Amino acid sequence: MCRATRFPEAIPLRKITAPVILKVLTKFFSTFGLPKVVQTDQGTNFLSRVFTQTLKSLFIEHRVSSAYHPESQGAIERFHQTLKSMLRKFCMDTSRDWDEGIPLVLFAVRESVQESLGFSPAEMVFGHTLRGPLKVLKEQMMESKTEKRTNVLDYVSRFREKLHSACDLASKFLKNAQSEMKDRFDRHAVARSFQPDDKVVVLLPIPGSALSARFTGPYNIVRKLSDTDYVICTPERRRKTRVCHINMLKAYHDRDVGEPVKQVTDNAAVLITSKALSVVEGDMNADEDGLVVRNTPQQCSKLDNSVILSNLTSQLSSLPDGQRHDVVALITSFPVLFSDVPSQTRVLQHDIDVRGAKPIKQHPYRVNEIKRSAMKTETDYLLENDLARHSYSPWSSPCLLVKKPDGSFRFCTDYRKVNAVTVPDCYPLPRMEDCVDSIGSARFVSKLDLLKGYWQVPLTPQASDISAFVTPDCFLQYQVMAFGLRNAPATFQRLIQIVLAGVPNCKAYLDDLVIFSNDWEEHLSLLRTVFERLKHASLTLNLAKCVFGQATVTYLGKQVGNGQVKPVEEKVVAITKFPVPVTRRELRRFLGMIGYYRGFCKNFATVVTPLTNLLS
Secondary structure: OOOOOOOOOEEEEOOOOHHHHHHHHHHHHHHOOOOOEEEEOOOOOOOOHHHHHHHHHOOOEEEEOOOOOOOOOHHHHHHHHHHHHHHHHHHHHHHHHHHHHHHHHHHHHHHOOOOOOOOOHHHHHHOOOOOOHHHHHHHHHOOOOOOOOOOHHHHHHHHHHHHHHHHHHHHHHHHHHHHHHHHHHOOOOOOOOOOOOOEEEEEEEEOOEEEEEEEEEEEEEEEEOOOOEEEEEOOOOOOOEEEEEHHHEEEOOOOOOOHHHHHHHHHHHHHHHHHHOOOEOOOOOOOOOOOOOOOOOOOOOOOOHHHHHHOHHHHOOOOOHHHHHHHHHHHHOOHHHHOOOOOOOOOOOEOOOOOOOOOOEOOOOOOOHHHHHHHHHHHHHHHHOOOEEEOOOOOEEEEEEEEOOOOOEEEEEOOHHHHHOOOOOOOOOOOHHHHHHOOOOOOEEEEEEEOOHHHHOEEOHHHHHHOOEEOOOOEEEEOEOOOOOOOHHHHHHHHHHHHOOOOOOEEEEOOEEEEEEOOHHHHHHHHHHHHHHHHHOOOOEOHHHOEEEEOOEEEOOEEEEOOEEEEOHHHHHHHHOOOOOOOHHHHHHHHHHHHOOHHHOOOHHHHOHHHHHHOO
16 A cells, blocks of 8 residues: 555555544554655545545645556566466365355465565574475475574574665565666657647547547646646646646647648658659669660550551560560451450459349439539440340349549449459459569569459350449449459459469469560560460450560559669659648558668658558
């Protein structure tokens, strides 16, 4: 109960009612006299009017510790926790006979050496260890025949020396244990300090819900009690002032909307601008002898394959004459790969396993006239090219249009309810980092992109019925794998792995294929092999997004080649010009955007910590 047993000046009392406290004060008065200071927590029994008047009449100072941070000796609190755990364990094991063994548990506690003191409690009180069963056994095994007699005065003198020595050593060990405990708990602590009149937000209970709390404020600091405790003014609450620990406080700053966020956002943007444009080199080293570095040509606008084929030479203008002639000859020898409409593969079909779930019927979403017209154009395209047909299915999912950066719309189907009852396909996707790093120091890199890759995978009859979708003007069902289905990525990755199995220096992440080599003849041979595999599988390429024979290409959002990995400069510019987030949703979007390039930024997590903290 007490901090010390030698006439304490401060007596911490916890969780005791007012009548009991009066009895305790009477007992201490008869033994030690009245204390100068009484320290308690913020319990209502200690803050009551009767208790306050009692202390005031006895001229005793009342100190209140901060909530959830009782000011007592940590070693004692830890020992109480250990003792309670021992009693709980013993009583649970002994069931109804728990009371008979409690003296044995207490005996074990008294004879056990405490780690923080280096002595057992019995040694500190009696000057010797208790004679228990183990000590009796030791005496029998190591019994000495000769008994040494000691003078009473010598025994008392030595006993006093032993007690004083034990007390000094225990104090030294206890200070070391307290220091180690403090260092361990303060390992990740950040030094903070507030001054009177500073504004803070405080973690306080929510009115009407004692078990819930949130940061409220701002409040002003009245005065500083210690390095960790402050008196806070809370005028709109029942208690006008309260003592709060520094862990329950956060600094409050008056600002214009967006200013601190803008400052930290600018720091993160500057970090990505300065760091991300530097080359990240791994174990691969580029051989620059005779290497011709060519810039990747800008992707042309969205054109049909037939339009690009009619002007193929200008499309490949970045290549030298000889290499351009080889690529043109290769492309023209595989015209079936470059049709304007995606073909359908014969390698596999996509199925939707719903395991007997009842059909899900949903009504179409309401759209304005502009989107309705654009939606009708998309459905007419699907019907015209046999990608969908009119449906009589009991399943129905609504559709919507998502605006692209170029202003056009992307036709999407909301399959969230269908996906919720679909059995997942766990076919793994490759790691993006592995695909990027595999290019290494290749001199020639080509990137191929499939034309609406998902639409090149046919559906099974069952999956076609389940894929049925509704618009304000029609009710159709897909004949090809639609975007948004739960297992579509797994099915498409399985298709690519089957088609390109055994092809060296070729990596694929869904519909993005990359081919790399150090020799042009080898590179051309690899391209021909891949084209033959794609032709045999009845797949179609999107020539507008294909890049051939470059030293560096943009692949999976990064610029790779020559043994280097760099961020795309346009994306870095987009990050630096991103508007200041003023809502949590905008901030989360910004963090997700810059997080893709975190591998290029030293101490990225440390830099964005202020932003991450704002999400909470």
